[in-house]
Amino acid sequence: MAQSRRSKRKETVVAQVYLRSISGRSFREFAENPLPSDLSPFRAPPAARDEVWRTFEKLGFKVYQDEMGLALSVEATPGVFAKVFGVSADKVTKVLAKDTIRLRAPKDIQHLVGEILITPKPEFFSGA
């Protein structure tokens, strides 16, 4: 395979925190299926989202929410990930796109979180 550029943001790790939805349905339905016009059944109640958000901020993460609103994106150094999730820095920084690395939610918010997955980093296809 030709060389490619990998994103140099090695200093941080990103994970998606999927919240338990109002309907109990999961985003995983969309691995193959078409996207419905209404995503609201797949979203979490705002209060639950806010609680998870605050919890991760207190733990030292930067927290973002995308427009779809199904998940929170949390970002921190490998050290913070190691402390909060008990995973080695190697495990969270050397993630291949095909790998699925699940993390266990902090105890206080386990009832609000469906799944936490490490987000792999894209490769840039220049060859340089």
Add this chain to the structure above:
Amino acid sequence: MAAPTRRKGRTISQVQRIDRELTPQRGESVSFEVVCRPRSGAALPQLMGELSIDTLPQSTPDERTVQDVAKRLQEQGFRVFVDDACTSVSAQGPYDLFEKIFQTKLRKRARTLKTGTREHAFEFFDTMKDAPEPSTVNVPGAIFATIQRPPIFFQSPLPPPVRYFHLRVPGDVAMITQASATHRRTTPAGANATGAGVRVAMLDTGFFVHPYHQMHGYRLNPVAAADAIPPADKDPSGHGTGEVANIFACAPDAQVFGVKMGGNAVLSFDRAMAMNPKVISCSWGFHLPGVTTLPPALVPLRMRILSVVASGVTVVFSAGNGHVGFPGMMPEVISVGGVFADQNLALRASNYASSFMSQIFPGRRVPDFCGLVGMQPRATYIMLPIPRGCEIDTDLGGMPQPNKDETTVNDGWGVFSGTSAAAPQVAGICALLLQKRLTLTPSQIKAILRGTAIDVTVGTSNMGETAGPGVDNATGAGLVNALRAWQSA
């Protein structure tokens, strides 16, 4: 002209200057110039007042004086540089030795000059604020000594010469894709077909507004995704800055929003969509060899792209450089592979670019068609503007092609391509079609480009698939052709 603003540091016209004191290392070297007594015997103030081409013979020192000054400096421990016709002596030595011989005190400073989005940083020595100017009393024959500062190298909007066949932007890329021929056509509204009025977003590593972009008058607007490290115009990699030139080569009047990515690509799509684009170009992806089900971590990205395409935005992805690239394999996006055009414009499948059948999306073959991409080993093919000293500049520079690009490591130019170059070329051509007919849907655009591409019949892709007459596995429908597409739109 607007009055200059005063922020941190001192502002000179539009140039903002920021200085910072540094502690010199022991024995750190300073370069300086020693002016020798002229034949006329004039002292420095008189010499400065009289100096002109006419008075030059009397204003220069005799050879003996120069030699004496050079010898004296050498004896004192300095390294001296003298050539045949010199009028002063160039020398170098430890800063503390300079302080002792020239009876002054020096300080070391770091200076950053900022002009708009451009920034230049350097370090230098000069005399302390309250210290005396350097005295030449210990150097007979000298009348003046001054410390030299490093010159400021401005990044050139023109590429450096290299000795091997390569393409230049905008001309060569626009010509071979037939974008330049399209630019001479007129839209129903009477405008040239250059992409004016069409917004294109590109998601990448950052977007430095290179002098090349400025001099061409391109509309490049860097913006940062919510999770990106600002500022958006800082591009340590150089990838986004370079590859965006391919959009402008094909659509010089498009308005391009360069979205600097963070760690989560979904947030970059969010930022792009806030700019209300009609086309989104992505020169990246995730390598999923042998994978039959989309990994859960990538499902949100698929969902976001589906929602973007459903809203009428055409999404263009690089197929990969030997990668089994996702989202390039999504049926809803345009997947762009690579064709190499040689000096005679003979076309062949690039052996650098991907081609494959997706195992995740049954029946989906990649690529749909191709843009211009170089050949192995490193696809050094298109001369592109990048930030001086960025990763690509230093990685590719300084050594012979084909493994390096033969530009210098700090010149702000690099020769590279990959399907990273091909996708923005196609995105630019999409902008030309949308300028003509804004109501075109993503699937219509894909069909037009596929139906008008130039058939490529020879060569093999990175995966070893062979090009042949008609649609083939290596190049899809062939090389994108802007003019034929525009005429069909």
